[in-house]
Amino acid sequence: MTDGTMLDQKNLEAAAGIAGTMTGDVLKMSVPRSDVKVTVDGFEIVPFMGLTTWAAFRKGTEQTTVMGDIVLMEDEVGVAVSAAIEGGFYVTALHNHFIRAQPEVLFMHIEATADEATLGQGVRKILDAVETVRQARPVNPAIKEVPNQLDTRQLEDIIGAPGELKDGVFKFTLGRPEVPVRCSRCGGLEINSVMGYNTWAAFQGTEERAAVCGDFAMLELEVAPIIRELRAGGIEVVAVHNHMFFEEPRIIFLHYWGIGKATDLATILGRALATQKQVQSDDACCSP
Template sequence: MKKVADMLDAKRIESITGLKGQTTGDVLKLSVPRKEVRVTLDGFEIIPFMGLTSWVAFRQGPHHVTLMGDIVVLEDEIEPAMAAAIKAELYVTALHNHFVREQPRAMFMHIEGTADETALAKGAHGIFDAIKTARQKHPVDAAAANVNSKLDAQLLEKVIEHKGESKDGVLKFVLGRPTTPLVCTRCGDLNIDAAMGYNTWAAFQGTDERAAVCGDVAMLENEVNAVIRELQTGKIEVVAVHNHMFFESPRAVFLHYWGIGDAQQLARTFKSALNTQKASAV
């Protein structure tokens, strides 16, 4: 049992950031859907629940609090967001794409830090405020509130063997990797779980006959080639392979993908890629 002094002060973090968080276990996650930005790709709307939501997660470690996050930035938001992160002494652990051909261009800035929770919360607030200021100077079209999807959710859940969450016309699956623990060595070997960003996910929209899927696969190094092979065999594009964090053990590699086609076939390809991870030798 953790002492009260060793637990996060969620109300203080929420007050500093101006955001309402969601608690999963001992992780506090704050999300910022990019509702003010409309992003389209191959005729599909990439709404916030489809993969256009910024987030930061806080977890109490042995000595300090650790923050990890993924921040959605348009091209003109990159410099001010990164400057705010560096000013707050947060690590910018990655800046990369999650999609290809999207309009306008959306990039993703991953951040990480271990410090006093007040300092971390102020840092997160500074990043979000910098993005807000940049966007107010040059407004763009707002995202659609939802997408019109007609998917057989139960059938896709049966294929993937996991329960999905339906929201705003998108069916989303989020899978952790509890059998392959990940720790942050700089954070006192703090466990990095699904709520902190160590997860695989898939988001579907459209119809059973023509759906779009996008997502992220969390992999160990020896799993990368097999996952790529399965996705390409199933005609799903691999659009990025990269890191999301620093100081993790074992090494975690993340792969982003995009596919259009029969919904069940897309789900089967995704599931096949996951199965290759189980078969890969450590």
């Protein structure tokens, strides 16, 4: 279901200088950070493992809203924040997704509602600011693909959902259509999975030694039970924070990192997902 008329894809792409992909009525632009090499505990984090800058646009009844996530090295943070504010964007979060990352990497979430040209140009300003820093101080680029020896079918059976294999990384993306979220200052626009309201998990490595990272999208009452399940299985909780402003109901995001047997990691995540469903059934505060 759409909230308004369709976007002018060509106008937005021209303003931002980036080609995008339409999924339903949402236009998503993605910029993999393949220009930087990042490692965590000996695992190289390629863009599909969680190092991709993106911006997603959806048109409401009057104006268009953008939400996005900008991947930043430490020396890029200042210029990116300034460019976002100068472009009329909210900086809704600035945080880590990993611990022990070499080099340190941060993630800046953005949000704005305006006309399409303003939003596209604003995204371009942020990307140009980041690119200027990297051109002045280039670093080693990421490898294009990591080795993969995972039994992806078994992981799908454990998680109970299909995954996507790309560049050696196997990723699950799980929306939450049972808990609709709307932006109160965006004309009540619904924020869907393509705009970043989702839970995801990305695996790489071998059956015996795999790494998993990802993000849980949670209602407030779900936070503690999910943390309990992850920690009971030895998965590290590395960040808990918001991504959005003005959303109803409030959504909290939790980032995690784990190393172990691939099936063990998937089983722990499966338990956390089951716990989340149990909390929903026990509490009806957000039922229509």
